[in-house]
Amino acid sequence: MMLWWLIACGGAEPSDPTRSEGLPVPAVARVSEVGGAAPSPPAETVAAHVDLHVDTPTQMVRRNVGLDDPALESGLDDMRAGGTNVVVEVLWPPREPATPAAWAAQVERLFAKVEAEDKRLDSVAIARTPTEARAILAAHQTAMLVSIEGAHGIEAGGVASLAGLHARGLSLIGLTWTFSNHFAGSSGDAPAGASAGTGLTADGRALVAAANALGVVIDVSHASDATTMEACALSSAPVIASHSDADGVHAHARNLSDDAIRCIAQKGGVIGLNFHATFVGQPANVAKVADHADYLKKLGGAGVVALGSDYDGLITTPAGLTDAGDLPSLWDELRRRGWSESDVRGAQGENFMRAWQAVIDRATH
Ligand SMILES: [Zn+2]
Numbered sequence: 001m002m003l004w005w006l007i008a009c010g011g012a013e014p015s016d017p018t019r020s021e022g023l024p025v026p027a028v029a030r031v032s033e034v035g036g037a038a039p040s041p042p043a044e045t046v047a048a049h050v051d052l053h054v055d056t057p058t059q060m061v062r063r064n065v066g067l068d069d070p071a072l073e074s075g076l077d078d079m080r081a082g083g084t085n086v087v088v089e090v091l092w093p094p095r096e097p098a099t100p101a102a103w104a105a106q107v108e109r110l111f112a113k114v115e116a117e118d119k120r121l122d123s124v125a126i127a128r129t130p131t132e133a134r135a136i137l138a139a140h141q142t143a144m145l146v147s148i149e150g151a152h153g154i155e156a157g158g159v160a161s162l163a164g165l166h167a168r169g170l171s172l173i174g175l176t177w178t179f180s181n182h183f184a185g186s187s188g189d190a191p192a193g194a195s196a197g198t199g200l201t202a203d204g205r206a207l208v209a210a211a212n213a214l215g216v217v218i219d220v221s222h223a224s225d226a227t228t229m230e231a232c233a234l235s236s237a238p239v240i241a242s243h244s245d246a247d248g249v250h251a252h253a254r255n256l257s258d259d260a261i262r263c264i265a266q267k268g269g270v271i272g273l274n275f276h277a278t279f280v281g282q283p284a285n286v287a288k289v290a291d292h293a294d295y296l297k298k299l300g301g302a303g304v305v306a307l308g309s310d311y312d313g314l315i316t317t318p319a320g321l322t323d324a325g326d327l328p329s330l331w332d333e334l335r336r337r338g339w340s341e342s343d344v345r346g347a348q349g350e351n352f353m354r355a356w357q358a359v360i361d362r363a364t365h
Contacts, residue, residue: 050349053308081325103153150177199226215363243308250281265300272308
């Protein structure tokens, strides 16, 4: 797969059956609408509280509910209660059947659901840049970013092309899910402890370059250690691990090696603390999640710490962090451990906003 193809084709191949599903003009970040009649504070006065990974779109589609459904772990009321005002809504394509068409159909279904919520609810709007997100925050709304967890269908073209998805509002791309694909090796195929596993393929290197050129954030959560290190070294912009914990606190193939933590930090990226008890380790509670935060801070500095809860992803939540409304207890625990207010603010979201801006600033396309 050539780089030019990844960047250039925003439209479908003429014979592509997904063409009929169309690529509507991006219904994104209606910034002109978010100012409203009431005076808004300057954008920079609203601190970003970012959750880098929720599977809420999958739950909304499965249950046929909206973002205001109280049963969601990261629904509107919970996010308001816990302070989250920027949320990465993840489109999770299927592993089986592992066909580009199945991938594209599921991405379309989930993307359309997020767009429908953007239209239906006055209190949320899709953001494609930090500037758009800041404007949405200034209007006291919640900014939704769109990500895809697993690039395995991108070869489909049309709806599946990275450029087309970016034009529609995609801000982040996860290289793999739990299995290796034609771009990259996955931690799901690597032994625990994670220094094994295949890395980026030639197509994977082209995908990294294409994402850099477009200003799409590269997400290495789920990737093998080799993929993570190669993507981190190759990328011209910060890379992130949206929902990954530290292998040094709890050994698990899904958690990041010390080298990966250092590389992501040195690159200016961030790592979102994952709340799934399997990755957090026992006892899965607020203190154990804070142990991961302390470890990331020790290895990579406070600027690498972020949050990617994995809420609505059928996770086993830690005691005291059962939904997005519980997040203040984590921040209080970090303060209790001596984190400065500035470091807490960074972990709450400003670190990601910095990394995201750097990705946008280095885009060339
Ligand atoms: Zn995941």
